[in-house]
Amino acid sequence: MTITGIERLDEQTQLDKIEGNVALLCHSASVDRNFKHSVEILNSFIGNRLKKIFGPQHGFVTDVQDNMIETKDFIHPYFKIPVHSLYGETRIPTDEMLEGIDTLVVDLQDVGTRVYTYISTLTLAMEKCAQLGVKVVVLDRPNPVGGLNIEGTILEEKFKSFVGRFEMPQRHAMTMGEVGHFAKKNFNIDVAYDVIEMKHWQRSMNWHDCKLPWLNPSPNLPTPEGALTFVGTVLFEGTKLSEGRGTTRSLEVVGHPSIEPFSFLEKINKNIGPIEGAIFRPCTFHPMFQKHAGTTCGGVHIHVTNWNTFKSWTASQLLCREFYAHLGDEFQWQDAAYEYEYDKLAIDLINGTEKVKHWVESNGSLDDLQRIESTGMDLYFSRRDNALLYC
Template sequence: MACSARKKPVAPATPAPATAPVAAAPVAPAPTVSFPSAPPVVYPVMLGIDVLEETGFRAVAGKKIGLLTHQAGVNRRGESTINVLRRAPQTKLVALFAPEHSLSGQVKASVNFGDEIHTPTGLPVYSLHGKNRKPTPAQLKGLDAVVIDLQDIGVRSYTFTVAMRYTMDACFAAGVEVIVLDRPNPLGGLKVDGPSLDKELMSGVGAFRVPYVHGLTIGELARIAAMMPGVLDVPESVRVKGRLTIVPMRGWRRSMRWPETGLTFVPTSPMVRDFSAVIGYAMTGLGCEYSGFKHGVGKEHPFRGLSFKGKKPEQLAADLTALKINGVGFRKINGTALDGKPASALYVEITNWDAWEPTQLSFELMRLACRYNPPNPFAALNAQETRSFNIHVGSMAWWNALKRDGAKVNLEGFRSEWARLNAVYQQNTRRYWLYQP
């Protein structure tokens, strides 16, 4: 059975800001969460789409629906959610919506694409990463609901949660129900790390004011958007009337990383092809942003193979090892560069998951870049590069300190403060949890 969020109307209010810290207390009642009785176990985890089908498609019965999904939107047996919903009785799937990387998942990061026709079904595919970032009123006209089935990776700057939140904005404004089919956070639901997003840095790579590694599922983020004033970019009078239904997973626990789910990882984007890349994205994605560090060897080891022009892997390993970064180790790897020439890099291994703080390496790479390329490569960024750096990292306080102090920036002080704030965040977000440890 799905868990449904239906709120009573309240008196019209002044439109709320587009966001609010997650520590704010909700004023709307929490959605009722009702889990189906457990069926015979086939796989350790049943995804939201599996639970929807197992419960007879009740959440979509009698409805004309759109679907926001991508190539990783599959059930536990690997069947596309598009095909699963097309066979749902008394349900009519009439439109598809595609996030960044397109429905196929093959379009490169940050590259816009247009609307198209889904050849296998003849359905229109509306791009949410082109001239529009959210469904238009015309695209939503006649729909009873938009179903969202997106595989997120648990990192704030990965844009699928942005696509979900923007779609919720549009649907709530149009009076269209949102149905989220929940999926695992590949990093689990207990690992939280890095700075939270400053309000002024909200953008297409950050629509929730959460830590960089946020520890929530996409369904739990949807609950925050629906329940907390100021997260959605709609007037408060619209938010409280909005309809959100979450179809939760069955069998998933917060302590589970992706390998424990028993599910096959379907690539979510061209560079995130497996769980190894998910770990790397959380760990080095920020550190390779304008620092001079590169990740990968040719097309292999994305986000895990580090290199810096003019530095041998052995020197890089010595410098990084001296920093005593929690939970990681380093080893040299060889491969072939994009130009066909031999290349080598430093592979980042996780040696202690519990001790690992995903973003620590990224911020150490920023400091190290200032040593390798003095006086300070970040101080030389132009306005567009500065904006890009900041909307990914999320903290103007960090930017100001890094630009001013370079290699001498007090990272330890920042990490201590982030850890303190993240402990408060974890306590305050427990009310939105759909799953226990």
Template sequence: MKGNTLHLLTWPLFVAIFTLQGLNCHTVKTGAEILLERSSADLYGKKVGVISNPTGVLPNLVHTVDALFAKSLQSTSFKLCAIFGPEHGFRGDEQAGKGGTTSIDVRTGLPVFSLYGKNTTEIKMLFLSSGVDLILFDIQDVGTRFYTYIWTMGNAMEAAGSVGIDVWVLDRPNPLTGTVEGPVLDPAFASGVGMYPIPLRHGMTVGELAKLFCSKFISTPPVLKIIRMEGYKRNMSFEDTKLPFVIPSPNIPSVHAAFAYNGFGMLEGTNCSEGRGTTLPFLLVGHPEFDGNLTDSLRIQANRGLLQGAQFREAYFIPTFSKYEGTTVAGVELFLSSDTSPLEVFLAFIIQARSLYGEKACAFSPYFDYLAGSDKVRLQIEKGASVQEILRSFEADIVAFQELASSFLLYD
């Protein structure tokens, strides 16, 4: 116990010295960095809770929570009361579909509560019991509708608004840029992987989404403040920002995986392997009954000028967990350029696989429709629609969404 006390007393001083040093080598300043550099005085008198995970770091990789904890001990002008984690947990040690249990953070000694899987009433009770009057949200999203962090944010804002707790979103880049693509969610298919009618690739930052959600979808919105980024442009890739990429979940180990996930995440709703249990999830994909003909078929389409920027390597792998654990899976390794549409490549993959190997080798589960946001994509594939026909079917909804979202965009 004495050793832990010494750790908590000496470590914040170290963080305070190094937190804001060496941060000028990057192009974009995140909302977290702006808050700590210039806006921390606005926290005066606040009892703060933070929703975050391993991605909530400053450019020198010090966690925002750790830096805020150090600052609160130094100034005592505000109190950091609690930490709230999304799916995969605050420190990122949980697999998919898990959020962890209530615990004490070993770094700060603060209580950690999981918000994953909880409804707004349960979240409201957690906020009230922890004594917070301000929630900070600092998580790097991946830009895909069915990634759960933005829905944790939505539920948290609804809960906070119902009991008069303010919410500040510390904005971060959208690694998929501002491009908008894919099916818009049908509210009849609302779930934990999609609550509001936004496209699969929504093209917005978490701060912009927070403004949209509070204005259009949340019945009791909180007082919302967005700590905007500086230097960010909508057409920036994540590499352009010069910010470090911290894995947002165990199976998104790289920017390339995050990009491919925008299409191939839907394989979670099929009996094909999305590459979990390998070192390249969402980039190694396949099924035990596939063979090299699938790679050849996709290459032919690419050579005809379709699937812009995509290349395919015939691949074989044995997952160490998840689907087909311990079984040889045949398929492809994806090489996607920044100009590629991951959704277009996914549709080509699924259509070709079903054509070559039959429906049983690429079967849909009910979960697929929730990932896609409706049953329309599945029904079109089953009826034999082409990739381009399916993509064209999204166009009117995308135009309507872009008109709706335009009022909430913060960056050029």
């Protein structure tokens, strides 16, 4: 049974790492195994030294559905302390927000994917804290998709954004605490930094192995399996297909109003063959909001059958290639602004390169995709090795 960082604050040697006046960056999934929130837990140990709360994208209470929907600062009606949004007028803590703070404690449930913005929020906060002499302490949590399997293209310099700040692949196989070490050691963030490590977490573990409760880390990830499919299906945010937002199984289903699912699956089976570790099931779904709201879509539901062997990123790129070929002129790349980037396509920001989009459009082979994926991977492995905390 994995013991998270927040659950180790009853150890004095760990609590001593949290010095002076404190701010806590957290969200609704910041709970212990008994569902007690980290604000309550930290407050019980340090009392009035807890001065401020910060919330990431989707808000401190994790109620905001879509990207680029901002949250505001407020005074918490129960805890009676300020809650500052790091997804509002700013995504970087201001001098005023950190005034009087000695330690920023970070307790966020990440999902192990580069584009998931909590690691960007962490590293932007680390850079600001370095300027102001504020210590950063991460209360570590499991990477729900494990710490071994690595997938996806390495982010290229020209596609750096809030959904990708450093040269890392889509599925990076690090915990939040390790990502902080990765950024500090490899990208010169000179901040006082510490991690309250987990006990009994190993790199080979998936979420179910940890025996921890699953709370949505963001509104559209209702299941642990969704965190694994998200590694790949997030790419469909870069298209005008529905990735299931507005349904009960968002980011596990993908489709379009013009798709007849059974005939489409026949093409998938012919062109791709069986997907190791998962089954594509033909399905229809009816989004209640976001893309194709109020319209029935046909497509596939991705059912994970083996967490250790399923390569979500590869499977979703192959699926995107099949949607592109099947829909023809009805297939469109998303051309709206994406995470405050207005001059680049969302698909290229998500993939961290434009090479994968060109691969889809040219009906490229699996071998071609794997060659694209391997570019820069050796450097990433060497940088990551220096940041790992767990075996």
